[in-house]
Amino acid sequence: MSTTLKEPQNTPALPREIIRGSMSARKKARGNRGGRSLLAKGEPMLWLTGGGLVVAVVMIIALLTLVIIQGAVTFWPKPVVQFTLKDNTIYMGEVTRDDTYKPEPGVLNSLPADVQADIAANEGWAHRELVRTGNFDLTNTHFHWVEDFNSQGQTLPKWATVIERNSWGRFYGMPKSFLIDGKVVADTPQAAWAEYIKYHDEVRERWHERRGLEKHDIGRESRKVDHARLEMKSALLEHGKDSAEYREAQANYDAIEAQVNVAYARIREEINALNAENDRYQLVMETAQGQEKQLGLAEIVRAYPANQLGLGGKISLYLSRWWEFLSDEPREANSEGGVFPAIFGTVAMTLIMSVLVVPFGVLASLYLREYAKAGPMISAVRIAINNLAGVPSIVFGVFGLGFFCYVVGGTIDEVFFKASLPNPTFGTGGLLWAALTLALLTLPVVIVSTEEALAAVPGSMREGSYGCGASKWQTIRRIVLPRAMPGVMTGAILAMARGAGEVAPLMLVGAVKLAPELPIDGVYPFLHAQRSFMHLGFHVYDLGFQSQNAEAAKPMVFTTTLLLICIVAFLNLFAIWLRARLRRKFVSSQF
Amino acid sequence: MGTNPVMDKSMTTTESDLNTAATTSVTQPDDRDQLTLEQIAACDNFKSEIHDSLYQETSIINVKDFNLWYGTKQALFNINMPIAEGQVTALVGPSGCGKSTLLRSVNRINDLIDGLHIGGDMLLNGTSIYDKSVDVIELRKRMGMVFQKPNPFPMSIFENVVYSLRIDGERNKGVLEEVCERSLRGAALWDEVKDRIHESALGLSGGQQQRLCIARAIAAEPEVLLMDEPCSALDPIATGKIEDLVEELRGEYTILMVTHNMQQASRASNYTAFMYLGRLVEYGPTRDIFTNPHLRPTEDYISGRFG
Numbered sequence: 001m002s003t004t005l006k007e008p009q010n011t012p013a014l015p016r017e018i019i020r021g022s023m024s025a026r027k028k029a030r031g032n033r034g035g036r037s038l039l040a041k042g043e044p045m046l047w048l049t050g051g052g053l054v055v056a057v058v059m060i061i062a063l064l065t066l067v068i069i070q071g072a073v074t075f076w077p078k079p080v081v082q083f084t085l086k087d088n089t090i091y092m093g094e095v096t097r098d099d100t101y102k103p104e105p106g107v108l109n110s111l112p113a114d115v116q117a118d119i120a121a122n123e124g125w126a127h128r129e130l131v132r133t134g135n136f137d138l139t140n141t142h143f144h145w146v147e148d149f150n151s152q153g154q155t156l157p158k159w160a161t162v163i164e165r166n167s168w169g170r171f172y173g174m175p176k177s178f179l180i181d182g183k184v185v186a187d188t189p190q191a192a193w194a195e196y197i198k199y200h201d202e203v204r205e206r207w208h209e210r211r212g213l214e215k216h217d218i219g220r221e222s223r224k225v226d227h228a229r230l231e232m233k234s235a236l237l238e239h240g241k242d243s244a245e246y247r248e249a250q251a252n253y254d255a256i257e258a259q260v261n262v263a264y265a266r267i268r269e270e271i272n273a274l275n276a277e278n279d280r281y282q283l284v285m286e287t288a289q290g291q292e293k294q295l296g297l298a299e300i301v302r303a304y305p306a307n308q309l310g311l312g313g314k315i316s317l318y319l320s321r322w323w324e325f326l327s328d329e330p331r332e333a334n335s336e337g338g339v340f341p342a343i344f345g346t347v348a349m350t351l352i353m354s355v356l357v358v359p360f361g362v363l364a365s366l367y368l369r370e371y372a373k374a375g376p377m378i379s380a381v382r383i384a385i386n387n388l389a390g391v392p393s394i395v396f397g398v399f400g401l402g403f404f405c406y407v408v409g410g411t412i413d414e415v416f417f418k419a420s421l422p423n424p425t426f427g428t429g430g431l432l433w434a435a436l437t438l439a440l441l442t443l444p445v446v447i448v449s450t451e452e453a454l455a456a457v458p459g460s461m462r463e464g465s466y467g468c469g470a471s472k473w474q475t476i477r478r479i480v481l482p483r484a485m486p487g488v489m490t491g492a493i494l495a496m497a498r499g500a501g502e503v504a505p506l507m508l509v510g511a512v513k514l515a516p517e518l519p520i521d522g523v524y525p526f527l528h529a530q531r532s533f534m535h536l537g538f539h540v541y542d543l544g545f546q547s548q549n550a551e552a553a554k555p556m557v558f559t560t561t562l563l564l565i566c567i568v569a570f571l572n573l574f575a576i577w578l579r580a581r582l583r584r585k586f587v588s589s590q591f
Numbered sequence: 592m593g594t595n596p597v598m599d600k601s602m603t604t605t606e607s608d609l610n611t612a613a614t615t616s617v618t619q620p621d622d623r624d625q626l627t628l629e630q631i632a633a634c635d636n637f638k639s640e641i642h643d644s645l646y647q648e649t650s651i652i653n654v655k656d657f658n659l660w661y662g663t664k665q666a667l668f669n670i671n672m673p674i675a676e677g678q679v680t681a682l683v684g685p686s687g688c689g690k691s692t693l694l695r696s697v698n699r700i701n702d703l704i705d706g707l708h709i710g711g712d713m714l715l716n717g718t719s720i721y722d723k724s725v726d727v728i729e730l731r732k733r734m735g736m737v738f739q740k741p742n743p744f745p746m747s748i749f750e751n752v753v754y755s756l757r758i759d760g761e762r763n764k765g766v767l768e769e770v771c772e773r774s775l776r777g778a779a780l781w782d783e784v785k786d787r788i789h790e791s792a793l794g795l796s797g798g799q800q801q802r803l804c805i806a807r808a809i810a811a812e813p814e815v816l817l818m819d820e821p822c823s824a825l826d827p828i829a830t831g832k833i834e835d836l837v838e839e840l841r842g843e844y845t846i847l848m849v850t851h852n853m854q855q856a857s858r859a860s861n862y863t864a865f866m867y868l869g870r871l872v873e874y875g876p877t878r879d880i881f882t883n884p885h886l887r888p889t890e891d892y893i894s895g896r897f898g
Binding site: 373374458460461462463464465466467468469470471474478479482483 | 698700703705728729731732735736738740742743744745754755757758759804807808811
């Protein structure tokens with residue numbers, strides 16, 4: 001105290017300059033110190049963190065762009081090009097892609113000298129195009145490579161027509177004539193095309209009608225027989241072979257079978273009538289190579305003269321293909337047609353999974369966070385749950401198959417569906433088991449985010465509630481859970497995104513290449529949780545790696561991926577909207 | 592500089608007395624006039640200075656030999672304290688002296704803390720609060736509590752006020768509306784919020800939120816109102832309103848209030864208890880505590896010489 005008081009008296013003795021000099025020196029030293037350390041300014045960390053974000057964003061954008069561009073152009077109609085090769089072979093079709101490659105020495109040596117020189121000038125690289133020539137039933141191949149050096153030239157024939165068929169893939173050719181009842185009614189491309197336009201819609205309508213008869217009416221009749229047979233078998237199992245019940249069931253079965261056979265005959269008659277009417281109309285096509293092919297109009301899904309389409313025609317064709325893709329069933333081993341059953345299966349499975357996993361996860365985390373006393377046991381449980389998220393998903397698939405399908409499902413079959421054994425009802429992969437398996441898989445996500453949300457509820461809220469005389473459960477239900485709801489929704493969003501994109505476990509527990517029936521339909525009991533189903537993720541895998549016509553299926557892989565991403569994004573947006581609505585209720589004011 | 596001689600004197604006393612305290616830590620210093628904070632801190636069994644006038648009041652709560660430990664750390668030492676019915680009692684003392692702990696022990700909201708255990712007892716109208724047969728939830732319903740920070744629930748103003756009735760399963764709309772209006776009027780908030788009673792309580796200002804919490808606390812018509820620094824998060828105007836409210840509620844409710852604000856204690860309370868390091872040092876009518884305290888540490892604290 002005394003020294004500080006004395007100091008001011010001493011200062012006048014010191015020359016001003018000395019003080020000022022020492023001050024500025026100190027200032028300089030301080031300034032230099034700051035400038036010497038780059039880290040002190042924080043600049044490198046800014047660049048490092050920002051760079052990390054940029055790398056992540058670029059990768060995501062690149063992937064999305066690839067999927068969106070490749071997926072979106074799939075259905076855009078391309079012109080049909082006719083190539084004439086140097087050996088006068090003619091290929092006609094759509095150019096699907098091109099690349100540059102190095103021809104093998106053997107091929108190279110057989111070429112004329114000037115071509116060899118050209119290729120050599122290009123450092124051995126040559127250019128080629130992949131042409132989708134279709135007509136698999138005539139040529140046994142869908143694609144041809146056309147090398148530039150091998151091609152005389154290309155034209156766009158006016159009447160080159162693309163025909164999408166129910167089977168055998170696409171057909172490329174020129175309309176030649178149109179037959180009704182075997183008689184030629186038109187013999188120029190133009191006239192034949194006009195006839196096609198005139199009759200195609202009604203023929204397709206009859207074709208749909210026929211398919212409806214096959215699917216619904218015959219299905220209904222066969223269900224009647226199946227039901228009666230099962231009843232008969234149940235009676236046999238329950239009452240024995242000589243019982244009155246069994247005999248009665250047997251008589252009932254015979255009666256129903258007789259009825260159904262009559263119905264079958266009637267339906268078959270109707271179908272035959274429709275088929276006969278459709279078979280009257282035939283379109284005769286001529287391929288670029290001059291082969292003729294007669295096509296029944298019922299077989300033609302869609303046909304268009306590709307080189308005559310204007311922009312409007314292309315757009316309407318594009319939209320019509322998208323509509324078919326979204327609303328129809330697949331054909332051609334899934335590489336053509338729609339994916340509606342897969343969309344349906346994916347959404348149904350994801351929603352059932354969410355309905356299963358969210359309550360379970362919330363209950364589990366409520367116990368962990370609100371009721372359990374913190375200790376080594378709870379820590380161990382928490383670590384186990386977190387590690388569950390790291391288990392490979394195929395392991396969950398194996399568990400689901402072994403436990404849900406075989407143990408639980410097998411037991412259900414033993415108890416409730418004894419009559420239909422040895423055919424499994426629940427004892428095999430199905431929608432319910434897939435949803436349960438994925439619920440197990442996504443449980444850690446829900447538990448972790450719910451626990452965090454519960455922990456974030458301020459203690460003052462809980463105390464306020466207890467102070468009002470609320471019990472623990474009342475506090476949780478009225479104060480804690482509503483406050484934690486947005487966090488729970490976040491967990492549900494993450495779980496849905498993870499579940500909808502999962503494929504590996506589904507292959508084991510119920511996703512199939514082609515499901516004959518949807519898991520939810522108009523037949524009692526409406527939700528058939530035991531049925532196997534189609535899934536977009538599995539569909540992508542199937543198209544990309546299991547398809548016989550891989551080259552034709554490739555664009556569909558991208559389109560299906562695009563669709564899956566859109567569906568996941570849509571489900572997420574819905575959940576985010578729900579969360580925002582919940583959150584708005586709890587905006588806290590600052591004071 | 593005028594305090595220096597006193598400080599010096601007390602310093603010297605400490606030196607010598609600490610030695611005796613160290614050897615016999617539980618003995619009571621005989622010379623009450625010369626008592627120091629260090630002596631109080633060293634004494635596990637400190638006998639509080641309780642003014643005689645308190646014994647003439649009817650007590651609604653009676654704290655008897657109350658001890659409390661957080662794990663192994665003792666937070667309250669042998670508190671004996673009658674709380675007068677229908678009066679406002681203020682608990683004052685430096686931070687960490689156990690005021691809030693004592694207050695929160697009255698409605699057993701401290702039970703939620705792991706590792707907490709107690710000794711002694713508290714009586715509410717002659718019956719034990721800490722008896723095994725006591726239903727804690729019923730007990731808490733008899734005591735309203737207001738916290739340091741306003742903590743309205745994320746619901747409408749109406750739902751906030753009738754919360755304690757809702758959890759009892761009251762569904763009669765007429766009853767709920769009547770209770771809501773009465774409580775809001777009681778908390779002097781009715782005129783400000785009567786037009787937006789079904790809007791979110793989180794849209795109110797801090798002072799309004801605190802009065803809403805008081806309305807919520809008195810909705811169940813408790814016998815005792817516990818207030819844990821109800822004004823510490825509020826500005827002076829809001830604080831004034833809360834103090835006026837306390838003044839109005841006096842008589843109807845027994846109010847036990849923790850405060851850091853000496854002026855507030857002197858303005859709003861009838862009785863004041865001074866606590867230090869888990870001990871109740873002096874307890875008496877507010878006027879006596881502020882003008883004529885029996886113990887020197889109380890005087891030092893009240894006049895702002897420490898703490």
